[in-house]
Structures are given as structure tokens and as C-alpha cells.
Amino acid sequence: MSVAFYAPLKPASHPTPSGDRALARALIQALEVGGYEVTVASDLRLYDGAGDTAAQDALMQKATAEIARITALPAAKGWRAWLTYHNYYKAPDLIGPAVARALGIPYLQVESTRARKRLDGPWARFAAAAEAASDAAHTIFYVTQRDAETLRRDAPDGQVLCHLPPFLSRSDLPHTSTLAGSMLSVAMIRHGDKLASYQLIAQTLAALPASLDWHLEIAGDGAARSKVASLMAPFGARVSFLGALTSDALAEHYSKASLLLWPGVNEAFGLTYLEAQAAGIPVIAQDRPGVCDVVFCPLIKQDLGPSGMAAQVVHLSNPETARTTGAQARDRIAKHHLLGAASATLSRTIEAL
The missing domain is CATH 3.40.50.2000 (Glycogen Phosphorylase B;)
Structure with a gap:
């Protein structure tokens, strides 16, 4: 036909x-x-x-x-x-x-x-x-x-x-992430809702305890790059900009990322959530319409703001918790997405x- x-x-x-x-x-x-x-x-x-x-x-x-x-x-x-x-x-x-x-x-x-x-x-x-x-x-x-x-x-x-x-x-799942790498954010760097998500990320990073060892990689590029760079400047070398990546290069980062950090302000749904969870990566996102259709990790209520997301980062810093959460999400992707x-x-x- x-x-x-x-x-x-x-x-x-x-x-x-x-x-x-x-x-x-x-x-x-x-x-x-x-x-x-x-x-x-x-x-x-x-x-x-x-x-x-x-x-x-x-x-x-x-x-x-x-x-x-x-x-x-x-x-x-x-x-x-x-x-x-x-x-x-x-x-x-x-x-x-x-x-x-x-x-x-x-x-x-x-x-x-x-x-x-x-x-x-x-x-x-x-x-x-x-x-x-x-x-x-x-x-x-x-x-x-x-x-x-x-x-x-x-x-x-x-x-x-x-x-x-x-x-x-894709018809099958990628290799499971080792969860041994950095936190990852994947999105175009644009003004509007995307910038609002990056602002929430910066506030979340500022709320993390000083004792937590962390690093964030940002995959993406766009017109708001300088603005987002200013937001991340206080964190120095703890935040890296990867630029726009090919699908193969992005897959390499998914293969080792420890978690995906993306609040999802006004996302229709967000394919990056599916890509990350397919690799068994736990996701930290806010409980928003659209996002809740595709994220199978516990979502953060919006009224908890950056402090709620920061608490979830700390929670998922436990390797066993991260593996279990990521595996459950990966199974949902395999069955339905x-x-x-x-x-x-x-x-x-x-x-x-």
C-alpha cells in the first residue's frame, strides 16, 4: 500500500x-x-x-x-x-x-x-x-x-x-549506559522555554550540596548560547558545552551518562527523554504535561522547584538507585516506544x- x-x-x-x-x-x-x-x-x-x-x-x-x-x-x-x-x-x-x-x-x-x-x-x-x-x-x-x-x-x-x-x-535498544560519566542535558539552546529550562538547571546546580562531586555536559547549540554560558559561569569547569552533536556522537555520551537533567518547561514531550531512558539513564524532570507521558522516573513537582530537582540529583547519586531507576525506564521504552x-x-x- x-x-x-x-x-x-x-x-x-x-x-x-x-x-x-x-x-x-x-x-x-x-x-x-x-x-x-x-x-x-x-x-x-x-x-x-x-x-x-x-x-x-x-x-x-x-x-x-x-x-x-x-x-x-x-x-x-x-x-x-x-x-x-x-x-x-x-x-x-x-x-x-x-x-x-x-x-x-x-x-x-x-x-x-x-x-x-x-x-x-x-x-x-x-x-x-x-x-x-x-x-x-x-x-x-x-x-x-x-x-x-x-x-x-x-x-x-x-x-x-x-x-x-x-x-x-529504532527497533532495538542501545547498549545500557555505564552510568559512570557526567550528568547530561540535551536540547537546543534557544530563548523562550528552552532558556527557562536552562535557568532552572543553573538554580538546581547552585542548590546541590558542596560535598557532592558532580559534572554536567550540555549537548546542543543555538542563539541563546552566550546567555546560557553566563548562567553556567559560576560553576567553572564543572559545566562543559559539547555543542551540537551528530546522533552517533550523542549516542556515545548516552552510553556513559549518569543521568539526564532537563526540567522540560513547556516541552511537547521531548525525544531526548526517550533516548536517555532507552540507554537506562535515569531522568530528572519536572512534572509537566507532555513530559509525564514519556518520563518513567519519579517526576519533580513544579512547586518544589530547583530544590526538589537538587534533592533528586543527590538521591540518584547512589549507583544502585540509579541503575534500578534506569532499568525500569528502559523496560518501558522497549515495550511501548x-x-x-x-x-x-x-x-x-x-x-x-
């Missing part, structure tokens, strides 16, 4: 690494593992991050041209379904519903979010388009319970909602159509 795939927010071929790009690629792999031939129907990025109505007009015109181009493709007659990843008010799917209707095939979505409060304001037209695209979907696969709440609330009659837990683009489980969920639902 041939399936058309589209990611309006960030194409799977986008050069900048991110969780969005990683999950788009993982979805394609999961479909291929299930025996589907996947065609990336378009690489047109339909993202407006500024609420610029002129930019939205231009993107809508490009989308209209793409619809005409795609429906005229000879290969399109062989598609049996259309799957769109991450439709939301800043990056609505302006293409998939029209193409699916023209071809008479089922239209499906993965990780769509409803935001009707955006129907007023600078993103009003894009928000309306995102809502219309979600309404048009026969089936929406949701990845977090937070997304499921609004999807259920606003679902049209007859729409199918199916849970597809976030997953890694690898390609096999995701492929089975996608295939079972698509076949039912």
Missing part, C-alpha cells in the same frame, strides 16, 4: 535538527516497517511564527499551487491514504484535506493540536485552517494526553482518535480503513 506523507511545520528533509524533524522521519520509518511505500507529497513549509497576515496570504497561494501540482501527479492515483504530521495554528495543513478529497482517499493526522482561542488575533486565518483540517481527518493519532483533551472536546461526529505514544526511530510498537499501531488503524 502506498501512503502520502506531509509535515507542514518542518519537512523530514529540513537541515536543522529538532524533535519535529526527528519524529517526522520516525513516522516514515514506522510506516515502512509496516510494509507501506511512503511518498513525501510536498516539502512546502507552511509555518508562520510571527502572526504575519501577509506571510499567511503568500503561503496560502503556494499551498493552492501545490494542491494542483500534487493531484496531477500520476503516482498520486496509487496512494491509498494521506498522513499529515503536526497540524496546528502556526503551521496548518492547507494541502492534505483538498488532495485527499480530490483523490477520494482517507485523510489522517498525527500530533494535531486544537487551539480555538487562536481564532481571534493575528493567526486567526491559519487557526481556522488548522481547525478545518482537523475536522476533515477521519483519524487523528494523538501522542500526549494533553493533546487528547482538546481533540476529544472538539472532535466532529464519527472522528476516530487513536493513541500513538512518542517513539524512537520503539518502531515496532508504533508501526503496529499505525498499520492496525490504517488497515481498518
